Amino acid sequence: MKKISYLLTLCMTLLFMGSCSKDDPIVEIETDKQIIAKATLSNDEEITLMGDKDLTVGYQRIYIQLTKDGRLQTSSNISFSPIMDMGTMTHGAPSSALTYSNQTNSFEGYVVFTMPSGESGSWEMKFKVNGEEISIPIDVKAAPAGNVPxxxxxxxxxxxxxxxxxxxxxxxxxxxxxxxxxxxxxxxxxxxxxxxxxxxxxxxxxxxxxxxxxxxxxxxxxxxxxxxxxxxxxxxxxxxxxxxxxxxxxxxxxxxxxxxx
Ligand SMILES: [Cu+2]
Structure with missing residues (x-):
């Protein structure tokens, strides 16, 4: 809420100065989502990867916010693929396309992680945002003991x-x-x-x-x-x-x- 009122104040100030339209989307990070990783694109756009909790083996929903100068970018062309590097080979995992949701103010999709990060290999999310590729290392935890998801x-x-x-x-x-x-x-x-x-x-x-x-x-x-x-x-x-x-x-x-x- 603090963040929103701060941005509103900022926007109203800028509006007064004539450089901010009321249509500019503001940043509103969902508080119930967990930030997994952040990275910055070459045009200074920020990409934030979020989950419902820590990424874990099994079906996981993911949420991605793109911001530029503190403003949400809602119409970007964004896709991703999960990749595990196991040294002698690499492999992917089942995953979806990303679609923008006004509910969570983020691009939403899913991944099914088939194995945890660890000695056998490491995971990364390879994003493509408006043509630019960026890889973000992620940590995928094992499923809780006794669970095979x-x-x-x-x-x-x-x-x-x-x-x-x-x-x-x-x-x-x-x-x-x-x-x-x-x-x-x-x-x-x-x-x-x-x-x-x-x-x-x-x-x-x-x-x-x-x-x-x-x-x-x-x-x-x-x-x-x-x-x-x-x-x-x-x-x-x-x-x-x-x-x-x-x-x-x-x-x-x-x-x-x-x-x-
Ligand atoms: Cu693997």
């Missing part, structure tokens, strides 16, 4: 797929929204979203050897997303099993993601 599997057709848990992001006892995304790993840098698959879903609490009733297998919702319901009847270690089919072809059997809460 992303899985790569080889199908019977020898194609490689990536499955990621989107929801529940904050699991609770009872019926939770369940959302997963599925990608084909076409190359190490190309992960198209997969639509038209059929998922059969069954959650099991492995340590106590029981499942739960009233689950709903996720059905396609477009853009590689599948939505259903998962019933966690108690806290603990849940293993979410999926049988994945494309028509009559079984792509994966008992592919699982783990949730511990």
């Amino acid at each position: 992303v899985k790569t599997f080889t199908a019977s057709n020898d194609k490689r797929y990536v499955m990621a848990l989107v929801e529940p992001a904050s699991p609770k006892i009872g019926l939770n929204d369940l959302e997963v995304m599925i990608f084909q790993r076409e190359t190490m840098f190309s992960f198209p979203e997969q639509n038209g698959l059929t998922l059969d879903f069954d959650p099991q609490m492995t340590s106590m050897n029981h499942g739960s009733p009233n689950n709903i297998s996720p059905v396609g919702a477009g853009n590689g997303r599948y939505k259903g319901k998962v019933n966690f009847t108690m806290t603990g270690d849940w293993r979410l099993f999926f049988d994945i089919k494309e028509g009559t072809t079984e792509l994966g059997k008992d592919v699982f993601l783990d949730v511990l809460f």
Whole structure:
């Protein structure tokens, strides 16, 4: 709020002096987003990468603000790709295009990090802003112990797929929204979203050897997303099993993601 009133004062002063129009967007950083990294482009434009929390293995939403002279740039042409340098090889990760959101005053998108930063390699976000490329090193933490939010599997057709848990992001006892995304790993840098698959879903609490009733297998919702319901009847270690089919072809059997809460 302080920042906004400061900018308003500044803008009104400048307006009085005739160099500021009321249409100039002001900077309003969302307080509930966490700043991950900042960098400066050659034209002095600032790029700020934000997340809901620290970047972690699995599905992560990202938010990018571009500012110049303290003003939001909302119509820039911006894209990005996540790249992991593992020494002997580099690879990407499933990710989306960026679209501007008036809700968060930022360009929004997602990444599915498939492995953490560490001895095996380091991650960077390669941005392209109005034609200029800039790489920002980032730290990707491991998923919390007991959680497996992303899985790569080889199908019977020898194609490689990536499955990621989107929801529940904050699991609770009872019926939770369940959302997963599925990608084909076409190359190490190309992960198209997969639509038209059929998922059969069954959650099991492995340590106590029981499942739960009233689950709903996720059905396609477009853009590689599948939505259903998962019933966690108690806290603990849940293993979410999926049988994945494309028509009559079984792509994966008992592919699982783990949730511990
Ligand atoms: Cu890697």
